[in-house]
Amino acid sequence: MQSPASDGGRYNHVKIVVTVKLVPDPNAEKRIDPQTKRLVRTGVETVLNPYDEYALEAGLQLKERAGGEARVTIFSMAPEPLKETLRKALAMGADDAVILADPGLEDSDVWATAYAIAGALRKLEFDLLIVGGLTDDSSTGAVPGALAEHLGLPCVTNARKVEFADGALDVERETDVGYQVVRTPLPALLTTALTFGEPRYASLKGIMGAKKKTIAITTLADLALELPVGAAGSKTELRDFAPPPARGKGLTVEAGDGLTGAQAIFDFLHEKKLV
Amino acid sequence: MKHVIVFAEHRQGQTRKITFELATEARRLADALGGKACAVVLGEGAGRIAEQLKSYPLDTIYVSEDRDVDTYLLDPSVDYLQSAAQIVGPSLILIPNTLSGRDVAGRLMVRLGAGVVADVVDVQIAGGEVVCVSPKLGGVLITSCALRPSEYGIATVRPSAFAAAPGGPGAQIVSLEKPAKTYPAAIERDIEEGAGELALEEAPVVVAGGRGLGGPEPFETLLKPLARALGGAVGASRAAADAGWVPYNLQIGQTGKTVTPKLYIAVGISGAIQHKVGMRASGTIVAINKDAAAPIAEFSDLLVVGDAFRIVPELTKLIDTAKGNLS
Numbered sequence: 026m027q028s029p030a031s032d033g034g035r036y037n038h039v040k041i042v043v044t045v046k047l048v049p050d051p052n053a054e055k056r057i058d059p060q061t062k063r064l065v066r067t068g069v070e071t072v073l074n075p076y077d078e079y080a081l082e083a084g085l086q087l088k089e090r091a092g093g094e095a096r097v098t099i100f101s102m103a104p105e106p107l108k109e110t111l112r113k114a115l116a117m118g119a120d121d122a123v124i125l126a127d128p129g130l131e132d133s134d135v136w137a138t139a140y141a142i143a144g145a146l147r148k149l150e151f152d153l154l155i156v157g158g159l160t161d162d163s164s165t166g167a168v169p170g171a172l173a174e175h176l177g178l179p180c181v182t183n184a185r186k187v188e189f190a191d192g193a194l195d196v197e198r199e200t201d202v203g204y205q206v207v208r209t210p211l212p213a214l215l216t217t218a219l220t221f222g223e224p225r226y227a228s229l230k231g232i233m234g235a236k237k238k239t240i241a242i243t244t245l246a247d248l249a250l251e252l253p254v255g256a257a258g259s260k261t262e263l264r265d266f267a268p269p270p271a272r273g274k275g276l277t278v279e280a281g282d283g284l285t286g287a288q289a290i291f292d293f294l295h296e297k298k299l300v
Numbered sequence: 301m302k303h304v305i306v307f308a309e310h311r312q313g314q315t316r317k318i319t320f321e322l323a324t325e326a327r328r329l330a331d332a333l334g335g336k337a338c339a340v341v342l343g344e345g346a347g348r349i350a351e352q353l354k355s356y357p358l359d360t361i362y363v364s365e366d367r368d369v370d371t372y373l374l375d376p377s378v379d380y381l382q383s384a385a386q387i388v389g390p391s392l393i394l395i396p397n398t399l400s401g402r403d404v405a406g407r408l409m410v411r412l413g414a415g416v417v418a419d420v421v422d423v424q425i426a427g428g429e430v431v432c433v434s435p436k437l438g439g440v441l442i443t444s445c446a447l448r449p450s451e452y453g454i455a456t457v458r459p460s461a462f463a464a465a466p467g468g469p470g471a472q473i474v475s476l477e478k479p480a481k482t483y484p485a486a487i488e489r490d491i492e493e494g495a496g497e498l499a500l501e502e503a504p505v506v507v508a509g510g511r512g513l514g515g516p517e518p519f520e521t522l523l524k525p526l527a528r529a530l531g532g533a534v535g536a537s538r539a540a541a542d543a544g545w546v547p548y549n550l551q552i553g554q555t556g557k558t559v560t561p562k563l564y565i566a567v568g569i570s571g572a573i574q575h576k577v578g579m580r581a582s583g584t585i586v587a588i589n590k591d592a593a594a595p596i597a598e599f600s601d602l603l604v605v606g607d608a609f610r611i612v613p614e615l616t617k618l619i620d621t622a623k624g625n626l627s
Binding site: 051053056075076134135136139165166167168169170171172173174175179180181182183199200201202203204205206207208209210213219220259260261262263264265266267268269272274275276277278279280281282283284285286287288289290291293294295297299300 | 311373374375397398399400402403404405406407409410411413414415416417418419431435436439440441442443444445446447448450453456484485486487488489490491492493499505530548549554555556562563565573580581584585586588592597598599600601602603604605606607609610611612613614615617618619622623
């Protein structure tokens with residue numbers, strides 16, 4: 026990490042890192058194989074975690090506003106390097122990508138995941154780290170806070186609007202009941218809300234250009250972490266998993282008029298002691 | 301892990317239902333572990349919350365009314381929780397699975413070297429081991445996850461997962477010392493929107509509308525009165541949020557909120573997978589739709605095929621009348 030790139034309010038050398046996760050397509054119906062009790066992944070495309078697209082959009086908007094030499098680097102962690110999916114993220118406009126890819130990361134829980142990512146991020150220089158709010162496949166929501174602690178960064182989550190200002194970052198962040206306006210010094214960690222604005226599509230030029238961009242692969246050996254990761258370094262242990270009890274198809278009532286339909290619902294709720 | 305600590309999240313002295321749910325559950329877990337049940341309440345109004353929490357079966361309530369908690373982002377809260385955890389000793393920390401709860405959990409995890417299990421709906425203790433049950437992948441899987449033996453463990457708990465029951469001898473209230481620290485990220489303005497409305501994730505009944513409503517007005521004129529009659533909150537499908545009929549914070553589904561009310565009423569919602577994963581774990585699902593073949597038919601307990609614009613006002617009247625008769 027380095028100090029803020031601000032120079033009298035100019036940000037044209039700002040370095041932004043956006044972390045992304047690659048997940049099974051969330052629009053595909055998730056099914057559990059009754060035999061193996063595992064998630065069926067065949068025929069399901071690997072895509073950028075939808076929440077992370079908003080983080081990337083935030084990074085790209087800030088880069089555009091900063092102009093000059095401002096850069097966006099994508100960071101991802103996976104047991105194996107999934108370069109093709111990362112190319113799509115690069116096609117949206119990021120400059121380069123770094124993947125921490127190592128079979129030793131398999132079965133890492135949230136503690137081991139955050140620890141490994143923090144180790145890899147320490148090797149990068151940045152003024153702003155942007156992380157998606159949640160992950161689509163196994164969400165704990167704890168990774169951003171953990172990264173902020175590991176890296177000693179201020180942690181501003183759930184941003185819907187960001188702006189560089191006076192060597193700092195002004196953030197409008199959503200809360201459960203409204204929003205807050207926060208000013209944080211840089212470097213800092215930011216997570217984005219889904220209200221940030223629709224992520225852009227890659228242009229044809231972007232897609233062509235992405236083929237030439239660098240994707241650097243780093244491994245656990247490069248990081249020389251003190252503590253183990255993967256299953257051995259995890260602080261939680263999956264004991265059992267099963268699909269929930271099936272919800273059978275219920276009753277269907279045709280309602281010729283409003284009162285018939287209303288009465289059918291009322292009687293049903295009354296029977297279930299819900300009214 | 302011997303004791304149990306509850307992070308009693310609140311907003312300027314306004315409690316959340318989950319605080320009392322966690323206080324009740326903390327007693328059961330502490331008894332099973334052979335330790336104490338404690339809570340930590342921070343910021344403006346903390347004293348008032350602590351007084352209310354005294355009617356719940358806790359041993360000790362740690363309190364600080366430090367205004368830094370409300371002036372800065374979560375940094376002071378994390379410091380106070382860490383120091384309370386160190387005073388109490390090895391413990392399981394229960395945190396509401398909310399926006400700020402998740403931030404707090406990630407940070408405490410690193411401070412305390414603790415494991416985290418998220419979105420927990422049940423906790424089992426056997427032979428001193430803590431096993432947490434939580435739905436994953438939008439409810440497709442129910443997992444059981446053990447916190448490995450360690451001084452501290454953290455569970456972020458889903459609202460309404462546990463019942464709140466007052467009782468107990470009345471806890472001792474203890475003040476926490478202010479940390480000698482300065483904080484970087486100051487809250488310059490804090491604005492409430494839609495104040496006084498029931499939080500979607502905590503509502504026992506959710507009445508949600510979709511594309512079939514055709515515009516923003518029916519959310520006000522049809523769904524709100526029904527939600528009010530049932531003591532619930534209004535939600536929406538992604539189609540309705542994308543169309544700008546309702547704000548995104550009402551969106552239920554894959555890219556929105558996950559809700560698990562006792563009763564879910566879907567009005568003019570077709571039931572695409574995007575929506576289904578955010579509500580499939582609800583207790584009872586009732587759908588009102590023009591189309592008998594809509595996908596929502598496959599996972600509703602009752603589908604009424606008909607005109608929502610005529611059915612919903614009649615249903616609201618029936619419920620209001622029934623409630624009037626009861627009182």
